[in-house]
Amino acid sequence: MNEDVSDGWAASAVAWIVEQGEDGDYGRRFVLDAPMRARIEGRGFRNALDVGCGEGRFCRIMQRAGIRTTGVDPTEALLARAMELDPQGDYRLGRAETMDFGAEFDLVVSYLSLIDMPDLAGSVARMVAALRPGGTLLIANLTSFNTAGPSEGWTRDGEGVLRFVIDHYMDERPTWVTWRGIRVQNWHRPLSTYMTLLLDHGLQLRLFVEPQPTGGDPDRIARHRRVPFFHIMEWQKPA
Numbered sequence: 478m479n480e481d482v483s484d485g486w487a488a489s490a491v492a493w494i495v496e497q498g499e500d501g502d503y504g505r506r507f508v509l510d511a512p513m514r515a516r517i518e519g520r521g522f523r524n525a526l527d528v529g530c531g532e533g534r535f536c537r538i539m540q541r542a543g544i545r546t547t548g549v550d551p552t553e554a555l556l557a558r559a560m561e562l563d564p565q566g567d568y569r570l571g572r573a574e575t576m577d578f579g580a581e582f583d584l585v586v587s588y589l590s591l592i593d594m595p596d597l598a599g600s601v602a603r604m605v606a607a608l609r610p611g612g613t614l615l616i617a618n619l620t621s622f623n624t625a626g627p628s629e630g631w632t633r634d635g636e637g638v639l640r641f642v643i644d645h646y647m648d649e650r651p652t653w654v655t656w657r658g659i660r661v662q663n664w665h666r667p668l669s670t671y672m673t674l675l676l677d678h679g680l681q682l683r684l685f686v687e688p689q690p691t692g693g694d695p696d697r698i699a700r701h702r703r704v705p706f707f708h709i710m711e712w713q714k715p716a
């Protein structure tokens with residue numbers, strides 16, 4: 478059964494798989510993977526739930542760090558690719574909002590998937606429920622400054638200077654974003670929406686970083702310094 482709910486993921490799956498390749502896209506390869514790996518390696522995590530796992534790249538990375546993984550994603554074609562690349566892996570078709578795990582995971586990961594979830598409160602509640610007491614919720618997300626920008630990204634002002642215009646910051650809303658054959662719906666929410674929700678679950682913030690690129694095209698590095706793209710947060714469920 479395909480669970481596409483017209484958020485564009487089913488139609489974008491082939492282009493997404495090409496875009497990720499072996500090493501991930503620019504943001505993963507040059508910005509997020511290294512600090513995300515640093516948070517999972519050598520910490521003694523035994524099992525992890527990757528919510529919105531896509532084609533399974535971060536599950537495979539976690540397995541190489543000795544962690545047993547379960548991946549959940551509603552996009553059938555992405556899960557099929559995950560299972561093709563990792564036939565022994567545990568991948569489940571489903572949505573964060575309706576997944577139903579007990580408090581069984583040392584680590585729950587959302588790697589650039591919170592922005593894809595229409596019901597954030599429902600999704601976070603299920604993620605927290607899946608964590609054992611003392612467990613860790615590791616989140617990489619697009620910053621709210623970024624998602625408050627126009628869907629076409631950077632534009633030139635009247636003098637021809639590239640600008641990134643943030644507007645309607647406080648208004649939660651879905652926007653369609655398009656790049657290299659991918660067209661999906663992302664949700665903009667103010668940062669306080671995320672933080673308040675996580676705090677209200679009694680989680681404790683252990684890490685908040687805005688990682689910068691470590692390589693690649695100099696123009697892209699410069700843009701990441703002008704406008705924050707990503708942040709990583711780590712939250713702990715009280716023991």
Ligand SMILES: C[S@@+](CC[C@H](N)C(=O)[O-])C[C@H]1O[C@@H](n2cnc3c(N)ncnc32)[C@H](O)[C@@H]1O
Pocket residue numbers: 486497528529530531532533534535549550551552555571572573574587588589590593594595
């Ligand atoms: C930007 S991709 C990230 C995929 C993967 N985590 C990675 O970093 O490569 C977002 C993923 O969220 C999934 N997704 C969309 N809606 C979701 C939902 N309600 N619950 C869980 N995952 C969802 C999409 O199918 C897609 O695989």
